[in-house]
Each structure stands twice: as C-alpha cells, then as structure tokens.
Amino acid sequence: xxxxxxxxxxxxxxxxxxxxxxFDLLLELVGQEVQRFPLLRPGAGWSADSVLDWALSxxxxxxxxxxxxxxxxxxxxxxMSRYLRISIRNFLVSEARKTPSGSVRRKIExxxxxxxxxxxxxxxxxxxxxxxxxxxxxxxxxxDPRSLVAAAYSVPxxxxxxxxxxxxxxxxxxxxxxRILDAVFSAASGSLEVADLTWIFLQRFPAAVAPADATxxxxxxxxxxxxxxxxxxxxxxVGAQAREVYDQLSPSQRALLPHLEKPVADxxxxxxxxxxxxxxxxxxxxxxxxxxxPEDDLRGAVVLEVVRLCVVHP
Amino acid sequence: xxxxxxxxxxxxxxxxxxxVAAPQLTEAALRLRFGPRSSWAPVxxxxxxxxxxxxxxLVLLLGVGAGSVDAAPISVDSVDAADTLPIEGGSTDLGxxxxxxxGLRREFSIGVLDRxxxxxxxAVVVRVVGWPARSGEPVPEVARRxxxxxxxxxxxxxxxxxxVDDMVGEDVEPLDPEMTGGIDFENLPPxxxxxxxxxxxxPLPVLLDMIDGKRISTPAQAMIMREVLGWSPxxxxxxxxxxxxxxxxxxxxxxxxxxxxxxxTEEAARTALAYDVTAMAARQTxxxxxxxxxxxxxxxxxxxxxxxxxx
Numbered sequence: 001x002x003x004x005x006x007x008x009x010x011x012x013x014x015x016x017x018x019x020x021x022x023f024d025l026l027l028e029l030v031g032q033e034v035q036r037f038p039l040l041r042p043g044a045g046w047s048a049d050s051v052l053d054w055a056l057s058x059x060x061x062x063x064x065x066x067x068x069x070x071x072x073x074x075x076x077x078x079x080m081s082r083y084l085r086i087s088i089r090n091f092l093v094s095e096a097r098k099t100p101s102g103s104v105r106r107k108i109e110x111x112x113x114x115x116x117x118x119x120x121x122x123x124x125x126x127x128x129x130x131x132x133x134x135x136x137x138x139x140x141x142x143x144d145p146r147s148l149v150a151a152a153y154s155v156p157x158x159x160x161x162x163x164x165x166x167x168x169x170x171x172x173x174x175x176x177x178x179r180i181l182d183a184v185f186s187a188a189s190g191s192l193e194v195a196d197l198t199w200i201f202l203q204r205f206p207a208a209v210a211p212a213d214a215t216x217x218x219x220x221x222x223x224x225x226x227x228x229x230x231x232x233x234x235x236x237x238v239g240a241q242a243r244e245v246y247d248q249l250s251p252s253q254r255a256l257l258p259h260l261e262k263p264v265a266d267x268x269x270x271x272x273x274x275x276x277x278x279x280x281x282x283x284x285x286x287x288x289x290x291x292x293x294p295e296d297d298l299r300g301a302v303v304l305e306v307v308r309l310c311v312v313h314p
Numbered sequence: 315x316x317x318x319x320x321x322x323x324x325x326x327x328x329x330x331x332x333x334v335a336a337p338q339l340t341e342a343a344l345r346l347r348f349g350p351r352s353s354w355a356p357v358x359x360x361x362x363x364x365x366x367x368x369x370x371x372l373v374l375l376l377g378v379g380a381g382s383v384d385a386a387p388i389s390v391d392s393v394d395a396a397d398t399l400p401i402e403g404g405s406t407d408l409g410x411x412x413x414x415x416x417g418l419r420r421e422f423s424i425g426v427l428d429r430x431x432x433x434x435x436x437a438v439v440v441r442v443v444g445w446p447a448r449s450g451e452p453v454p455e456v457a458r459r460x461x462x463x464x465x466x467x468x469x470x471x472x473x474x475x476x477x478v479d480d481m482v483g484e485d486v487e488p489l490d491p492e493m494t495g496g497i498d499f500e501n502l503p504p505x506x507x508x509x510x511x512x513x514x515x516x517p518l519p520v521l522l523d524m525i526d527g528k529r530i531s532t533p534a535q536a537m538i539m540r541e542v543l544g545w546s547p548x549x550x551x552x553x554x555x556x557x558x559x560x561x562x563x564x565x566x567x568x569x570x571x572x573x574x575x576x577x578x579t580e581e582a583a584r585t586a587l588a589y590d591v592t593a594m595a596a597r598q599t600x601x602x603x604x605x606x607x608x609x610x611x612x613x614x615x616x617x618x619x620x621x622x623x624x625x
Contacts, residue, residue: 274473
C-alpha cells in the first residue's frame with residue numbers, strides 16, 4: 001500500500017498510467033525475476049542500478065502494451081502483479097536470447113568474407129553491399145525471413161552448440177555454418193543483410209534460456225546453474241561431449257531431462273508451470289537433445305552421462 | 315488523490331508512463347462507455363475481460379448463448395503466426411496492437427465473463443469465425459521451431475484458458491442422497507429443535523416448513539439440520555433458469571460482494587445467492603410469475619444490495 005492508502009492497481013485505475021506505486025511494483029518484480037537469468041547478470045553481480053536499468057528497458061519497450069493490458073485484463077493488484085511478472089519474464093527471456101548477437105554477427109561476417117562461394121552485391125545494383133551467393137547480382141530478398149529459418153533448420157547433421165556458460169563455444173563447425181549460409185541464400189534467391197543473417201542464426205541457435213527457468217524450484221535452480229567444475233560429484237573427467245551438451249542446456253532443461261519420460265503432470269510439478277507450458281518445455285528439450293547428441297556409436301553413452309550430470313541434483 | 319511525491323520513480327519513467335497512458339481503459343471510462351454492470355449484456359464483437367483468481371485474460375465474443383459464449387482469446391501484443399490474427403493498434407479501442415488467437419477458440423461458461431472492455435469490428439469477427447479449423451492438429455514442427463517465442467506465448471495462453479475453464483461446473487454442489495430420510499421425532503431430544511433454531515437463525519415455524527419441504531433449504535442449512543436433527547430435507551434442485559441468470563456477468567458483482575462478506579469463494583457465493591433468490595420466490599405466491607432477472611433484481615433491492623457498486 002502507498003502513502004495515500006491505495007495500491008499500485010488503484011493508482012493505475014485512477015491515473016490511467018503507472019506512477020510511483022506502479023514503478024515500485026515494477027522494480028520489485030524485475031529485481032526478483034532477473035535473478036533467474038545468469039546470462040544477463042553483470043560482472044559485478046546484480047545491483048540496484050542494474051535492476052533499475054532493466055526495469056526502464058522493459059518499460060521503454062513494452063510500457064504501452066503493459067499499461068493497456070493491465071487496465072484491460074487485470075481486476076486487482078494480484079492479477080496486475082501476475083501479468084507484469086509474466087511480461088517481465090518474457091522480456092528477459094527475449095533479451096537473454098539476444099546476448100550473443102554480436103558474436104554471431106562477427107562470425108557470420110568472417111565466414112562470408114573468407115568463403116569464395118559468397119559475395120557482395122556490387123555498387124550500382126539494388127541492395128549494393130548486401131551478401132549473396134557468388135554470381136550475377138541478385139535483387140534484395142523481400143520475403144518472410146521466417147521461411148529462411150526453416151531453410152537453416154533443413155541442413156542436416158549440424159550439432160547445436162549454444163552460447164551459454166563460461167565457455168563461449170562456437171555455434172557449430174565452420175563447415176556446417178557455411179552449409180547453412182548456402183541453404184539460406186538458396187532459399188532466399190536474393191541478397192541479404194548481415195543483420196538478417198544474424199537474426200536467422202539466432203533463431204536457429206537460440207541461447208540456452210527457457211521460460212521455465214524462472215519458475216523452477218530454487219534449490220534445483222541453484223544446482224542447475226552451478227559451474228560443473230565446482231561440483232563435488234564431478235571429480236573425474238567426464239566425457240567431453242556429455243559435458244558440452246550439459247553446458248548447452250538451460251537450468252530448467254537440466255532439471256527436466258532425467259524425468260523426460262514421466263507423465264506431463266510430473267513435468268508441471270518440476271517446472272512449476274501449467275500443462276501446456278510443461279508440454280512445450282518437454283517438446284523443446286527433446287528437440288534440443290536430438291540436435292545436440294552425436295550421431296554415432298557414442299550416442300547412448302553420452303545420453304546416459306548427460307542424464308547422470310542432471311540427475312545428481314538434490 | 316494520488317500523492318505527487320515521487321521519491322523512487324525517475325522522471326524518465328514517469329514521463330514515459332504518461333506518454334503511454336490508456337485513460338480510455340480505466341474503470342471509470344469503461345463504466346461511462348458500457349454503462350452500469352446490471353445493464354451489461356454480452357454480444358458478439360465485444361472484447362471481455364475474463365477472470366478467475368489472479369488469472370485475467372481477454373476474449374473476443376463470437377457467439378452468445380444462454381449460459382455460454384463462443385470466444386477466442388486475445389493477447390495484447392503483435393504475434394504473426396499460422397494460427398493468429400494480428401490487429402493494428404489504431405483499429406481497436408485498446409490503442410495498442412493486439413492478437414486474436416482463432417486456433418484457441420472455445421466455449422466458456424458465461425459466468426467467467428467479468429467486464430466488457432472494447433469492441434472489434436464485424437469484419438474481424440467474421441474472419442475469426444471463418445478461420446480454418448485446426449481439428450486439434452498440432453502446429454507444424456517447422457512453425458514451432460522457427461519462432462520459440464510464439465510457441466511459448468501460445469502455451470501460456472493455453473494454460474490461462476485451462477485455469478479459467480476449470481471454473482465451469484463448480485457452481486452448484488448437489489446434496490448427498492444419503493442425507494435424505496426422516497426425523498425420528500419420538501427419540502429426538504427436546505433441546506435439538508431449539509439448537510437447530512438457534513444455529514439456523516430462523517424461527518421454529520420456518521424450521522418446520524423447511525422440514526416439511528414447504529421452504530427451500532440451502533446446502534449449509536441442510537448440513538446443520540443433519541448434524542442436529544440427524545436428518546435433513548433434500549435441497550430442491552435450483553431452477554436452471556435462475557442458475558443461468560446468475561451466471562450473467564451483470565450479477566457477478568453481487569456474487570463477489572457475498573463471497574467477501576461470508577469469506578467464501580465466488581462460486582459458492584453464487585450458489586448461496588441462488589438459494590436466497592429461490593427462497594424469496596417460493597414465498598411470493600399468488601401473483602404473476604416474474605422473470606428470473608426481475609426476481610434477482612427484487613431480491614437485490616430487498617437486501618439493499620447494489621449490483622453496480624464499484625469494487
């Protein structure tokens with residue numbers, strides 16, 4: 001309650017916009033939610049200033065939608081808080097997935113420049129400076145970029161390596177990335193900006209962050225984000241591939257993996273979410289595991305080792 | 315009035331918050347636009363707030379029946395996917411882009427509707443009604459993989475819809491058939507009737523009418539009679555027309571007031587209201603039978619309750 005004896009919802013109803021009490025509520029919720037996003041954590045840890053920065057970023061991007069949505073669909077402070085929390089969580093997931101964009105962009109630029117099969121549209125042609133398959137100048141791609149994400153996914157045999165953990169592993173092998181660029185340019189039948197390619201690659205290789213990370217039980221979360229090197233049960237050298245796969249999983253995916261074959265009701269309990277969100281999380285984890293595991297005789301052993309790494313949680 | 319003091323809120327935030335204000339969506343503005351609660355009648359094309367507990371969402375009404383509505387959920391964002399219909403901000407009363415999800419269209423109990431907040435054009439309703447049915451088929455894998463944020467948004471919406479759907483069918487608690495039988499007056503301790511009168515808070519003639527079935531008993535009253543007298547009359551089934559009427563959103567404020575007063579859930583409060591109105595209707599004999607809406611209004615007036623009170 002505020003000094004005037006009203007809460008943030010009543011303040012919003014009175015003014016038609018968030019104000020002092022709304023800001024306090026927003027700051028409180030952002031402060032709680034950022035704790036579940038290690039990818040966003042500043043080097044020196046979370047501070048009042050860094051939480052404030054995220055609160056302002058959130059409101060700058062989504063303030064209009066959030067104001068209208070809370071007024072339209074929330075009936076009291078509890079439903080306002082719930083809506084704000086989910087919106088903040090979605091925003092942070094989105095931001096966490098953007099973090100490697102600089103690295104991805106640099107990698108793409110490096111590959112484009114070093115690979116003869118790609119070239120830039122020459123000056124004097126439409127889309128000069130964009131990239132394309134080598135040959136006659138092509139018109140800029142004007143279609144739906146999501147169709148190009150599907151093309152990126154269609155390239156077989158690409159091990160997904162995500163941008164998480166202390167080690168910033170490459171996306172995949174250079175050879176695999178070149179094959180994906182080739183497939184994307186072929187599907188586009190035109191030229192593309194590096195920014196377009198970066199967006200497509202970030203959809204194809206999303207950072208290891210899942211919405212359920214924020215609803216996971218606190219003890220399981222702490223375990224799942226602890227660096228593997230510091231865990232007492234990991235004294236012996238683990239298989240490099242298993243370790244690499246483990247590194248690419250988000251905290252909630254690590255918690256879920258040992259229980260993946262159990263009924264969805266168990267997934268709901270583990271993740272602290274509803275049925276559809278649990279189903280979505282399990283579906284995504286199965287896809288990720290399928291992509292990450294090697295297609296060779298070691299697959300079974302790697303799967304077992306990854307599950308073991310995940311199952312030793314309290 | 316809200317204090318002007320803004321110790322914690324940076325001016326940058328306050329300025330932005332004012333820029334994105336939505337005064338057309340405050341309760342006061344919506345009351346001016348849609349009238350008092352007791353006058354609300356859902357019609358296709360309206361966007362309604364649906365609430366249960368702390369879950370709130372928006373739905374676009376596509377069809378309205380006596381006790382249910384056909385509706386598609388709306389999210390306040392812009393999602394362009396195979397099963398969504400994004401709508402520009404300028405074309406709705408909400409003032410921001412919204413997305414209708416025809417693929418998640420379903421039937422709701424009319425009792426989950428909370429208040430109207432906007433209207434969409436007939437053209438949008440026609441498009442959503444004519445949306446190709448998915449027949450329960452999952453969204454294609456490529457579509458899911460190409461945009462995880464859409465899949466996640468869809469899953470959150472589905473879970474909210476499921477939470478609201480759970481409300482249906484919880485309203486009326488039927489009495490246990492074993493509660494019926496008869497009172498053994500010969501072996502009934504004399505003080506039992508006194509205790510029943512005291513606990514029920516009714517005079518003895520009323521209690522006897524209840525035992526004889528001349529006066530309706532609520533489940534709570536039946537429970538007391540069973541405890542004290544060893545038997546209770548079967549509570550008469552509530553008239554379906556009244557149950558349907560009390561699910562109309564125009565009476566939802568009454569159920570909430572009753573729920574807060576008695577510290578019971580909104581669903582239980584609605585059941586209690588139904589028994590109260592039925593009891594009053596049973597006493598009103600010899601006159602032309604009024605409609606259920608009129609009976610609810612009469613009962614509301616007799617109790618000096620205001621269905622339009624701002625909560």
